[in-house]
Each structure stands twice: as C-alpha cells, then as structure tokens.
Amino acid sequence: MPQLEIVDLKANYGTQTVLERINLSVKKGEIVSLIGASGSGKSTLLRVLMGLLPPLAGQVRINGEIIDYTNRAQIGRIRSQMAIVFQQYNLFQNMSVLDNVTVAPIKVKGRPRKEVEEYAIALLQKVGMGAKLKAYPDELSGGQQQRVAIARALALQPEILLLDEVTAALDPELVTEVLDTVRLLAADGMTMFIVSHEMSFVREVSTKVVFMDGGHVIEAGDPRQIFDQPQQARTREFVGKILRH
Template identity: 45%
Template sequence: MIKVDHISKHFEHTQALSDVSLEIDKGEIVSLIGPSGSGKSTLLRCIHGLEHPESGKIYLEDEWMDPSDEEKFRAQRSKMGFVFQHFNLFPNMTVIENCTLAQINVLQRSQEESEKIAMQYLTRVGLAEKRDEYPNKLSGGQKQRVAIARALCLHPEIMLFDEPTSALDPEMIKEVLEVMTNLAEEGMTMIVVTHEMGFARKVGSRVVFLDSGKIVEDAPSDQFFEHPQSDRAKDFLSKVFYQ
C-alpha cells in the first residue's frame, strides 16, 4: 500500500534520514520506534507529504507521490489521516467545528452531512457529549481522541500517528491507546511513531527500529521484542525495559 524507496532527508547539518526503504501492506500496524532523533517522525512526515525527501520516492498504491503534481498529490494525501503529538485542534472552535471544518472546506460536504459524520466518530471515541465544548475545557486525552475523530471524519485508508501519547499524563494514555487498538482490530492500516512498547508489542504487526536516520531492524513485533538481531536494538530494549 505504501512504498518508501531510498529516501534521504536532512535539516541544516543533520542527516534525518539516510537511504531509507520500507514497504507497508494494507491492514498492517507498523510501529516506528527508536531513540529520540533517530528519524521516526521525519519518516512519517515524509510519507504524509508534510516533508519532502531530497532524494528517493514515496509511492501510494503503486503511484508516485509527486509534489509537483499538486492536484494528484493532494488527493493522495487525503487518503491518509495524521494525528499529531500536540493535537493541533483549533482553540477558537468547538469540538464539532474542529471535526467538520475539513469536511466542508476540503471534501465539500454540507454542514448537515459533516455534523452527522462528526457525531458518528465522536461517539466512537466516547466524546459525543463534548461536541459543543472548546478544546481548553478538555483533558489531554480527550483532545487527542477528538484529533483522532477529526482525522477519521475524512474516511482515510491509512492512519498515521506521531507519538500520539507522549504529551499526555500517564492516566490519560490508556484511553487513547484503546481507541487506536479498536482501529487496529477493525483492520485500519496504521503507522505509529511510539514510545509505548506495550502497544507496539501487543497491537502492532511489525516493528521498524530506526537509529541515526537508518532502519536497523524491520521484523514482526514478537520476533523483535523476543529476539532482536542487532546489538543496537538489544541495547535500546535493555534500556527501555530496565527496572
């Protein structure tokens, strides 16, 4: 469904990605893990088109995502929902307005249809009663669930999550992971940048471990956590699970 073909990306003097290749099939839940600065978020942003690699190409359903073909590129990006670390809700809009804005302006849906779809997904994430609240009245976990509902309103084929729980208090992480787990169980293709090793192990079908802008290991989740192959992955896991 997604093919990343030898992409590289740098920022000023930092090589964020170096000759990265990756393929993701429909229905897979791929966890991108690794130390801070390893290139996980940059890879996710390149896949979505928020960043453009300097070399290499990204394909969606065997079609090159060419930024110079603006109309096609926009249509390809619309097939992917993106959930940010810090929610990115509009503070001057209510929950329902946050969830209908893109539907009306991008998909040209009517106000009535947009609100109907928004309420379906707000109900799904357990926040229907918050439809008329502003983001500053919500907890961090509730904001992230609204962000997930907003992304789902556009009916994406793929969901991309960039450290969706890292800005949350520990008590709020579970409610967000439960929503993500439900999506996985329904067969949604997902790419998740995460530090939640329990989620990566139990819910994810694959782990892609990055370090210094390169993919060090790419393996089924159980295999990665039980029998990591590289010394770098072994060292990382020993620190993550150190008690």
C-alpha cells in the first residue's frame, strides 16, 4: 500500500483553479521532487497536503486512510504525520537553538522535556548543529538557521517531510551544507517532497520527479526519464530551458 496517495485533487484560490486532477502515489522512503515554472502550483500542492488550503475535490490518503480536510481533528493528525519547512525558516528569534527545536513537542504534544531534549540534541547533532545548542538565531548563518529549522520539523517525528525551496534564500556557499542534510535524511529512508531549483541535486536524490505546469502534473517519472527522455513536449521544453542555464 502506498504511504501517500493523491487522487484527482483540485484546489482553488478564490475562483482561480491552481491545482487540477493531481494524481500521485508515493511509497515509504520515496523522494519526490516537484519541478516546474514559477506559479505552476508546487507550493500550493504542499499547502493542500498540510491542510493549509482545503482541497475543492479529490482525495488524499495516508497509509490507506482518507483525510477529511474539513475535520479539524484530522488536520491535527496530518500535522503529526507530515511536517513542512519553508524557504523562510522563521525560527523563534527569542529562543535558543535547542528551545526552537523542543518547544512544539513539549508545548503542543505534551511530551516530557527530558526525553524531547535528548532527541532534539541528537537531531541537532545530525544536522551538524550540535555545537550551537545555546546560540540564538541571529548568531547563526542562513544555512545554519535552515538546518535548525529542519531539525525543528523532524522533532515532531513526521512520517513525511515537505521541503519548499529550503535553499532558495541562501548564499551559494551555504546551499551545500543544507543539501548535505537533506541527503542524510534521504539515506535514512525519510519520505520527502522536495521543491528545489537545484536541478543537479533533484536529479541525484529523487526517486520520482514530478513536472508541473499550470496546476497540472504534466509528467512524472524517475529522474532519468524526466531529464534525459521526457515524454511530453512541455517537459522537454522546460528541461531544455533549465539545463541550458
């Protein structure tokens, strides 16, 4: 059974349809990258999955269970199964690195502080931030803050991690360290959705690449298909453009 299934999903902003007939099936441990031009619906798809924008039609199933996005309790459950990290890492500026990572599991989930802290320290070590537990966000580089934001999302112990352009706001020399963190999570078998403009990274890390255009999935396949042998004219055109850069 797929871990996540998206069936004929549709979403609007007001009267504008921004996602239409989206179908995707994702197995545990898959790394699914969403690519496509600005405005093609990549972020919107992640927002719908997280319950931040209610779908107009279609279904999302997690481990076979249909999610009812009109039900608050179910949205709460989704947010314990999936976590999202955005381009703007939005750390709490008045909290140390460790507190940023522990606050939600302790306050929202009511888990014991000691246990949460031990887990958070292990996560921060994993993302290479173990030496900065007591630092405040404004004492960190953008790449370091983004790695803390990833640890903060992982502290909620999601089954699926959604990363929306997590390197887009970073200076080029800081991109590598964040991508290394993502590689590590991929090797660990974390299921991920990745939106990224780092095409060589997308190609290397993804098990599936999904090309979106105008709110539709035009083509989905393994990286070799999408980048080397795209089946659709629009995919060919997009890939041709980005690979010339």
